[in-house]
Amino acid sequence: MVVRRFAALLSLVAALAATTARADTISLRADEWCPFNCAGTPAGYGVDVMVEIFAKAGHRVDYALAPWGRAQADCSTGRIAAVIGADPKENPDLVFPQEPIGRWDTTFVVRKGNAWRYDGPGSLPNVRLSGVIGYAYMDPVGAYVEANKGDRSRVDLIGSRHPLEQNLKKLLAGRIDATMDSRTVLDFKLGQMGLADQVEFAGSTRSDVVYIAFSPRHPKARDYARLLDDGIREMRASGRLRQILAGYGVQDWK
Incomplete structure (x- = not known):
């Protein structure tokens, strides 16, 4: 009995270690652009959406403010993993998901x-x-x-x-x-x-969509983009996205 319990404990420890090893910390930066991303608490609906989606996959989002020019440059070179508020025409080198995080004009x-x-x-x-x-x-x-x-x-x-x-x-x-x-x-x-x-x-002016985008230097950039796409679609279907947006007085952009 003791041997079986010890073996079960070892299996649990190994499983937890494997989960920890797979967990990533994704650095997300931008200047304040509330309600997409804000200073302090609440962090902005775009940050809330990303944090919740990535947490379900076992990952942590490290969000902080930085001047926008620096954030773009750091994302392009791989110093950070992601930016929020990106436009494909402005940042063609970044890795974009299919799902935007809002509209801008x-x-x-x-x-x-x-x-x-x-x-x-x-x-x-x-x-x-x-x-x-x-x-x-x-x-x-x-x-x-x-x-x-x-x-x-x-x-x-x-x-x-x-x-x-x-x-x-x-x-x-x-x-x-x-x-x-x-x-x-x-x-x-x-x-x-x-x-x-x-x-x-x-x-x-006219309006267009805006995105969370990932560094082309990050080896998991495309995986993160797919994870974000799947998560936003699931949130929209379940009503969770509408619930988050309501907290900021924002309506779904689709």
């Missing part, structure tokens, strides 16, 4: 009372515009930013862990005329900062 905000409105690229030289280093902006805005990023009187780009918060403060201080980000992110941040009554939305 380029939406403009101005101080309350400012009559300027976005009306195509010809309207952009009329304002001092702020943005974020390394961000993709929906064309034709992206092309304008790229052409004028060296002229801070037209486009003032910053890089930090909390870039939208800084740009909104610059806007209200009168240091810029307009700033831009995804409408979903602007809505969330303005509500969080209590600034919704101090700014006006000034137009938007």
Whole structure:
């Protein structure tokens, strides 16, 4: 009896050791882009989704904020495993799943009372515009930013862990005329900062999907992408995705 119990204990220890050996820690980075990924708790619905999916597979997600330009570079070179908020056109070298984690656009905000409105690229030289280093902006805005990023009187780009918060403060201080980000992110941040009554939305571009993407240097990148795809589909079918999104006031993008 003692021998059998000891053998069973050894089998259990071996099984636990094998599970531990298979468990991965996936480093996930981006600057604050709430509600996709946030600072502190809650971590953002995109992070919540990934953490839950990977935990079921026995893995741990190590999420932290980093300037977006650095996060992209580190993911490309393999220093980190994944980024959240990636666009295949902006980051063609990364490994993308089939399932996006939301939608994005380029939406403009101005101080309350400012009559300027976005009306195509010809309207952009009329304002001092702020943005974020390394961000993709929906064309034709992206092309304008790229052409004028060296002229801070037209486009003032910053890089930090909390870039939208800084740009909104610059806007209200009168240091810029307009700033831009995804409408979903602007809505969330303005509500969080209590600034919704101090700014006006000034137009938007078309929208597109956005992803969690993985490093091409990581040997399990394609496995992780498939795991994320399967997990999101399962969450959508079970209603769990809708439940997570509701906690952030966001609707399913499909």
